[in-house]
Amino acid sequence: MEIIKARSAFLSNYEVLTLLRELEAEHIARTKTAVRIKKEEDAGHTHHDPNADEVLENLRTIELEGIQYLSADYQPTRQQSDAGIQRLVNNLASYDLTKAEKLQIVNLAPTEPVELYVIVEELEDRLGGQMEDILGAVSSSLDGRGVGQQAPPPSAGDGRRFGNALAHEAEVYVEEEQDYWQQTANDVEFDDMGEGAGIEGDLDVDDD
Amino acid sequence: MFQLSIIKDTVPLHPATFGQAPEAALKHALNKKYANRVLHNVGLCVAVFDLVSAGSGRVRYGDGLLYYKVAFRMVVFRPFVGEVVIARVRSADEEGVRLTMGFFDDMYVPLAYLPQPSAFDPSERAHFWLPSSDDDTETAPADLLDSPKDARMYIDAGEVLRVRVESDMFCDDEPGPPRAGEGGVAPPPVRERRAPYSVVCSISEQGLGPVAWWKAAQVEGGEDEMMEE
Known part of the structure; x- marks a missing residue:
């Protein structure tokens, strides 16, 4: 074994969650096939897939615990969507943020100034007036369903309308949150977004 | 992360x-x-x-x-140093707080990285922070335990914490291949097993610590703003 590059790129929590859910879906599909094959075998057929009945215990453990952590109710991933994150990263590009700060904004989705203070060093000096804009960009990227229901990005001089739009968004957000509480665990939606290639490109450490 | x-x-x-x-x-x-x-x-x-x-x-x-x-x-x-992550409290003892992420358990907040002044309450088996006391006066941990209970902010097990990663450490405790020429089998040194990878976190800054603390503070702040309007 040889480590070629320990850190070739960063991944956002959302991407990891997508990957783990894909693995989970694969596993469930494989288990179903295995059950079907077993039935066929009982009926007299003798086809056998060796991988089907070899469950990787370690992979299953980290897969389930990872999904549990990444989709817990204190994580923003449940309101995030592929399109939403992509839009957020595009919006963040205009601010003077480091890659690590952008990654953390995507991962933690700060909606309150306190949270942003923790993530961005010397927030006041660097981006004093733009804080609200960043928080607005974050909350508009959280929509839960990935449907384009956000208000268009406000123009720079239109502060009041922006504030109203934000308040409206906040209400929508609260309602959705309640929806989530009512949903059963079986109802978890699974978006196959091809491992979120869009964000990865932006957060790559190197360009090759 | x-x-x-x-x-x-x-x-x-x-x-x-x-x-x-x-x-x-x-x-x-x-x-x-x-x-x-x-x-x-x-x-x-x-x-x-x-x-x-x-x-x-x-x-x-x-x-x-x-x-x-x-x-x-x-x-x-592999959270990078300085990254802010969310974790739950797994347990607490005199040495500090142990955090868990579900799939990863070896995260610790040592005493030095707890918000000051704070102390460990042995009866509750939890650390608490006394936000109301003045910063100027140095209080001994023993005095903190005499504080009124409702002034304490407890960090209970299971609570969701926002923490900053301060450092991480890898330990390779696996025994190496047996050396030739030593003759008999040397008795393996009995040592406590260390975690192969552990992360040290801090909650001593503003905005870190139980997420609920800062949520509550925000709500109050929001109300104040409403009043001003």
Whole structure:
């Protein structure tokens, strides 16, 4: 074994969650096939897939615990969507943020100034007036369903309308949150977004 | 919090897997070898992300296995120093607070990184922070225990904390290969097993610590603003 590059790129929590859910879906599909094959075998057929009945215990453990952590109710991933994150990263590009700060904004989705203070060093000096804009960009990227229901990005001089739009968004957000509480665990939606290639490109450490 | 590591390895495939697509069989073998394991100075491996390149399989003399030289990308859990992450309190003792992320348990907040002034309440088995006391007066931990109970902010087990990663450490405690010339078998030194990968976190800054603390503060702040309007 040889480590070629320990850190070739960063991944956002959302991407990891997508990957783990894909693995989970694969596993469930494989288990179903295995059950079907077993039935066929009982009926007299003798086809056998060796991988089907070899469950990787370690992979299953980290897969389930990872999904549990990444989709817990204190994580923003449940309101995030592929399109939403992509839009957020595009919006963040205009601010003077480091890659690590952008990654953390995507991962933690700060909606309150306190949270942003923790993530961005010397927030006041660097981006004093733009804080609200960043928080607005974050909350508009959280929509839960990935449907384009956000208000268009406000123009720079239109502060009041922006504030109203934000308040409206906040209400929508609260309602959705309640929806989530009512949903059963079986109802978890699974978006196959091809491992979120869009964000990865932006957060790559190197360009090759 | 997660990163991609490029790793090169030689993977043997059993003849029983020859019927499958080589890519799937290789991923399966790699996941079997790496998933949920700590790579020294790399981090905790989660799962194979994709294969970068793979040579053609070669058979060696002696067994019927196909050996593939593979380069692949691994999803690795390795929060960088200074990163803010969310974790739950697993337990607390006199030495500090132990955190868990579900899939990763070896995260600690030592006493020095707790918000000051704070103390450990042995009857509740939890640390608490006294936000109301003045910063100028140095209070001994013993005095803090005399404080009124309702002024204390407890960090209870199971609570969701926002923490900053301060440092991480890898320990390789696996015994090496036995040395020749030592004669008999040397008794293995009995030592406490250390975690192969542990992370030290801090909650001593503004905005860190139980998420609920700051949520509550925000609500109050929001009300104040409403009043001003």
